[in-house]
Amino acid sequence: VGQRTPRAGSTNPARGNVCSLRSLTVSLEKHLMGPNTAVINNCRGSCAFPMLNTNNHAVLLNSHIESGNVEERAPCCVPVAYEALEVVDLNEHGTYLSIKPDVVARECGCR
């Protein structure tokens, strides 16, 4: 309690280039009636050892690659938790409100 929680897009020099959540605003105009834009965030940064917020598969995969199997797909910094977004969609009857799941990245991990 009382500690600041890290915000998307904040610049923390200690964090460096480690896989983490960054703020990203995109246009929804080609996809939906509204809103025009949404902050959906993105996950960016390195997934080399020591990996943050990872799992057993990614640890074993990273160890395998560091043993010389450089042709394998390396662990990638991706969203592992999302939030829904309420949007205005359109069908043959007109506009309607719709809750779209997994639109806003909320947490990142190495997978």
Place this chain on the structure above:
Amino acid sequence: VGQRTPRAGSTNPARGNVCSLRSLTVSLEKHLMGPNTAVINNCRGSCAFPMLNTNNHAVLLNSHIESGNVEERAPCCVPVAYEALEVVDLNEHGTYLSIKPDVVARECGCR
């Protein structure tokens, strides 16, 4: 019913280079008492349009990048479902069996 389900590592020419599960065997010798190796699989392949097994965030992210924002992290082909593996681990009292979660990739997706 009656249809063959795709297997990890199978070569399906129609699949091409689309993001999918591939067989991968790694050594566990540096990590565990046993087993010596395990088939943990890996996810590899393209996450360009049309993306398979994706979600709303990845669709919007891909659309944003294709609109010219090429510096953003693009959707990545990663495991989205895992299986556990029973292993032999070691502590100060000796060996013991342990179920390790999220060791074997079972399904891939673009995230």
Place this chain on the structure above:
Amino acid sequence: SLKKRQCVYHVNSKANTEQNHKYTTAGNVSGSVQECENTYCCVGYFLVSDGRTVVDLLACDVAEKSCPDATCRTQPRFNSSVKCVCNTDLCNGNITWTH
């Protein structure tokens, strides 16, 4: 307390009831005026077919969240619809059509 935003209110009877309900609860409606509980944005959605434009919804905003303009200037969407969003009292009753 701050004065609440007032928007013109009109729902297309063909729209689904869930939507109507959500917009109804966005603020008290009396006649054709709605007083917004949680937004200072008014919205207008319109459907275009066979060259005719009909009102689909006029109300307090629920999903747009952002409304930099004082007047309701139309923005086309998908060839079959038009929207506008604005931030002054009853602004969604006086549409500025842009082509």
Place this chain on the structure above:
Amino acid sequence: SLKKRQCVYHVNSKANTEQNHKYTTAGNVSGSVQECENTYCCVGYFLVSDGRTVVDLLACDVAEKSCPDATCRTQPRFNSSVKCVCNTDLCNGNITWTH
């Protein structure tokens, strides 16, 4: 039915009971011999400390799954332990020590 694999059985009393239970249910035990229900592999795990090697577990395999060798040749792990896996009757009672 196929003849079941027989392995030498010995559990270290210091090992946790959960582990003992799982290896016990891997096959009927009579005396120091276990008849494996679901594997043709025998295993041996040994602990090394102060230059002494003590048996940690001899039993039918549960987690190894693979046992290409007929004899139980030791493989070191983490400087403090040794394992062997083999695929013939009672093979885990006759360890081939490799250095």
